[in-house]
Amino acid sequence: MSVIYLVLPLAVLFALGAVLVFVWAVRSGQFDDVESPRYRAIFDDDALEDARETPERE
Amino acid sequence: MTAIDAVHPVPGPFGDFPQNAAVACTHCTLPVPRGLIVAGSDEQFCCSGCRTAHDLLHNAGLGAFYRLRDSLDEDTREEAKQSSGAEYLEFDDPLFIQEHAAPLPNGLLGIDLAIEGLHCGACVWLLERLPRLAPSVTLARIDYQRRIIHIEWDPARAPLSAIASRLGLLGYPVRRRAGSGRDDALLNENRRYLVRVAVAGACAGNVMLISFALYGGMFSGMAASHEALFRWTSLLFGLLATAGPGFVFIRGALAGVRAGVLNMDLPIALGLSAGVAMGLINTVRGSGEVYFDTVTMLVFLLLLGRWLQFRQQARSSDSLALLGAVTPGAARRRTAEGGAEIVAIESIHAGDEVEVLVGDSIPVDGTVVSGRGHVDASLMTGESNPVPVSPGDAVVAGSVNLSAPIAIRVSASGSDTRIGRIMHLVEQASFNRPPIVRAADRIAQRFVAGVLLLGALTLLLWLFIDPSRAVPNAAALLIVTCPCALALATPLAIASGIGQAARRGILIKSGEALESLSRPGVLLLDKTGTVTERAVSVVRWHGDQSMKSPVAAIERSFTHPIARALAGMDRDPGPASPVHVQAIGSLGVEGAVDGSRFVIGSTRLIRLEGFQIGEDLERQISEAAGDGLTPIVVARDGEVRAVAVCGDRLRVGASIAVAQLRRAGWTVGMLSGDHPQIVQRVAADLGLEPHMVRGEATPEAKADAVGELLAEHERVVMVGDGINDAAALASATVGVAVEGGAEASLEAADLYLSRPGLAPLEQAIEGARRTMRVIRRNFAISLAYNAVCATLAISGLINPLIAAVIMPVSSLTVVTLSYRARIFPGARR
Known part of the structure; x- marks a missing residue:
């Protein structure tokens, strides 16, 4: 018997899993705001330290 | 903010700030600490966070963002000025907390507040570090798109008002969030679209992989049992894609048929069902063509187009949210x-x-x-x-x-206030606005009719030639002509247009607005703030020019708009330092400069003081009054020296813009709430026809006037900036809000011009015409591909491989051409 009979259903299962994870991500609101996360990503901890040394902003 | 707020917001670049003001950060407009000021540089930053964000935005071609920010900032500064320690105490009202905040399990409270002054990444970064600035806050999260800050705080440690006033001090005023129901509905709809696109994409990807194996088998042979396995698996995905995410098209087509219209969903539904039906029969029979790769890819690409279109829709206005944006809480x-x-x-x-x-x-x-x-x-x-x-x-x-x-x-x-009723009107108007007949819909009708006719023709033709191939060939035709590129043509071109416009400072909220602006119609302008400067300024000066400096120096101490106009004449008064400056009732002011006593005020004040006005100046005064302008008399030591005529001045380039718009075929009119005298003068300066001009129009009258014009004309474009324009903006075919206007007009408009004047309006109209050109080109391309496919299908030459190649190529051509198109001149891609 060819291995394809085992591999193909497995691949389908993987695909199903990926879709389910995506659906879960959408439902839990991870795609609601696609703007702010990209800003969060551009600041690393160095920038954070710099700003803490800056005198009071108000 | 305090150092800047101490002076009046003076228009113009930072160099125009009086010397006593601090240097403002280019990025966040907060004062720059002395040690960080770079001498002679136009760009000053208060911290490295601001500089990083500034550079990033500039490198990304988003420099126009700062112009937008600066225009919105006037409001922000205005509100920040009010944010003393006492401000926001209403947030501690138990009623408020009960209604807006949600208790969290650990004794904390959570609340969503609308936040203003969000400019960029640095703001997000700064605000999410709010716990460092206000220790009672345990979590702060920004939703940038919806302008919401979610705060979780410990009410036992600090009241919400303390947190809010801290935010206000930073330049981010917050307010209660009202009317969030519709917001949530849109959010859920967006989620549903995403899930559909994901399922369709997964189906398409997997079927495509399997199809590659099948294509290989077409050329080099394949065991019948393996081929059957592949076909049955594709069938599974094909059914899943059509019955799941693809079902929206079938539902849409059925609704169209019931309503008696041939919409774009009909050929899609026909193609999909023909593909699935034929594939199903051929898979069960074990012979013949299956088109599942084409079918699933169609569902995926079409849904992508739908999703794009959904995101381009103008959000209808919500009267509660509008009211919250305009009036204090x-x-x-x-x-x-x-x-x-x-x-x-x-x-x-x-x-x-x-x-x-x-x-x-x-x-x-x-x-x-x-x-x-x-x-x-x-x-x-x-x-x-x-x-x-x-x-x-x-x-x-x-x-x-x-x-x-x-x-x-x-x-x-x-909502019982007059403004509340106006906002209700805005909400009504944005629901009742006439639907635009979209170019895509018009073409779809003919396209559907054509495809159905060709399908019938193929069937008949092959019944004569070879009856056994009649049904497969007709089905193949329906599948390959499925209007994938056609459905993508409009949303893609509009998305591209919106993106390029944004880089030019033109924000387009509704894709349909671009279609409507592409052909001339009636254009109505508001006066104050749209064609004229928003602030009163000195239009003419008669008499002694040397009086300007001392007058400006004296008027600097007052906040009245006319005082600001006079003070604005000479921003650098030199060493002159006025003494004994005081207001004389509401009629004028007095003060002494270099030992001379100045009295500056209305003609009535001058007469009360007993000063004589010369014949020449007297004539200028009556002329000014006739033009609807305000004459201000300047007297030094009891002698009348000059007359300043104050009023609203045309924005630079307004008359040229109006003339060009009229040449392009637009009928230009004006709707203003100001006194008819003033309105007629401005209209005459612009060269407008008197019957297209109306003064003293209430907000309701403006909306009615737009409605009346809509009954006679196909397109009425309203341009305005005030709350009083909001209802008219919402009822017009296209509402255009201009720079610096009220937030309500922004909400109600389809288009927002972030640069002052009418030049951006011309650009928007030109851009709309080019967008339509791209849409037409896209249609031509996808129709050409369809013609080729139809010919092949009718002659019985199509097979799944050809269909699978042609379909994505046509879509790709449309995608590439849409994004490469230069829609807005000068916009960087």
Whole structure:
């Protein structure tokens, strides 16, 4: 018997899993705001330290 | 912000700030600490976070963002000015907390507040580090797109007002969030679209992989049992894609058929069902063509197009949200003991007395009970001059108190106010606006008819030639002509246009607006703030020029709009330092410069003082009054030296822009709430026809005027900036809000021009025409591909491989051409 009979259903299962994870991500609101996360990503901890040394902003 | 707020917001680049003001950060407009000021540089930063974000934005071609930010910033500064320590006390009102905040399990409270002044990544970064700035906060999360800050805090450690005023000090005023229901509905709809796209994409990807194996088998042979396995698996995915995410098209087609219209969903549904039906039969039979790769890819790409289109839709306005954006959420209510307490606007009832400080927005409708001063009602009424008020006069919510504290007996608050009713009108108008017949819909009708006809033709033809191939060939035709590129043509071109426009400072909220702007129609302009400068300025000066400097120096101490106009004549008065400066009632001011006593004021004041006005200046005064302008007389040591004529001045380039628009075929008119005299003068300067010009129009009358014009003309474009324009903006085919306007007009408009003047409007119209050209080109391309496919299908030459190649190629061509198109001249791609 060819291995394809085992591999193909497995691949389908993987695909199903990926879709389910995506659906879960959408439902839990991870795609609601696609703007702010990209800003969060551009600041690393160095920038954070710099700003803490800056005198009071108000 | 305090150092900047100490001076009046002077228009112009930073160099125009009086010397006593601090250098403002290019990025966040906060004062730059002395040690960080770079001498001679146009760009100053208060911290490295600001510089990083600034560089990033510039490198990303988003420099126009700062212009937008600066225009919005006027409002922000205005509000930040009010944010003293007392501000936001209404947030501690138990009623407010109960209604807006949600208790969290560990004794904390969580709340979503609308936040202003969000500019960029640095703001997000800064605000999410709010726990460092306000220790009672445990979590702060920004939703940038919806302009919401979610705060979780410990009420035992600090009240919400302390957190809010900290945010206000940073330049991010917050306010209560109202009318969030529709927001949530849109969010859920967006999620549903995403899930559909994901399922369709997964199906398409997997079928495509399997199809590659099948294509390989077409050329080199394949075991029948393996081929059957592949076919059955594709069938599974094909059914899943069509019955799941693809079902929206079938439902849409059925709805169209019931309503008797041939919509774009019909050929899609036909193609999909033909593909699935034929594939199903051939898979079960074990011979013949299956088109599942094409079918699933179609569902995926079409859904992508739908999703794009959904995101381009104008969000209909919500009257509660609008009202919250325009009027203050709190009021200073007088207590029985004679003091004043700050309470949430929800706790104010008719009959209460509220105090309004100088510079504050009036929160309610009512009658003045004490205090005399001026209010600026320009955003409400379009009236360019400040209105004097004294006890007994009625004032409306949304006006700004300019010169002296007043107390008001409340007659209406919240949505019962006049402004609340106007916002309700806006909401109604944005629901009832006439639907635009989209180019895609018109073409779809003919396309569907054509495809159905060709399908019937193929069937008939092959019944004569080879009856056994009649049904497969007709089905193949339906599948390959499925209008994938056609459905992508409009959303892609519009998305590209919107993106390029944004880089030019033109924000387009509704894709349909671009279609409507592409052909000329009726264009209505608001006056104050749109074609004229928003602030009063000195239009003419008669008499002694050397008086300008001392007059400007004296007027610098006052906040009245006319004083600001006079002070603006000479921003650098040199060593002249006026003494004994004081106001004379509401008629004028006096002061001494270099030992000479100056009296500056209305003609009435000059006559009361007993000064003689010369014949020449007297003539200028009456001429100015005839033009609807305000003459201000300047006297030195009892002698009348000059007359300054104040009024609203045309924006630079306004007449040229109007002339060009008229040449392009637009009928240009004007709708203003200002006095007819003033409106007619401005209209004459612009060269407008008198019958297209109306003054003294109430907000309701403006909306009605737009409605009347819509009955006669296909397209009516309204351009305006005030709250009084909001209803008209919402009822017009396309509403255009201009730079610096009220937030309500922004909400109600389809288009927002972030640069002042009418030049961006011309650009937007030109861009709309080019967008339509791209759409037409896309249609031509996809129709050409379809013609080729149809010919192949009719001649019986199509097979799944050819279909699978042609379909994505046509879509790719459309995608590439849409994004490569230069829609807005000068916009960087």
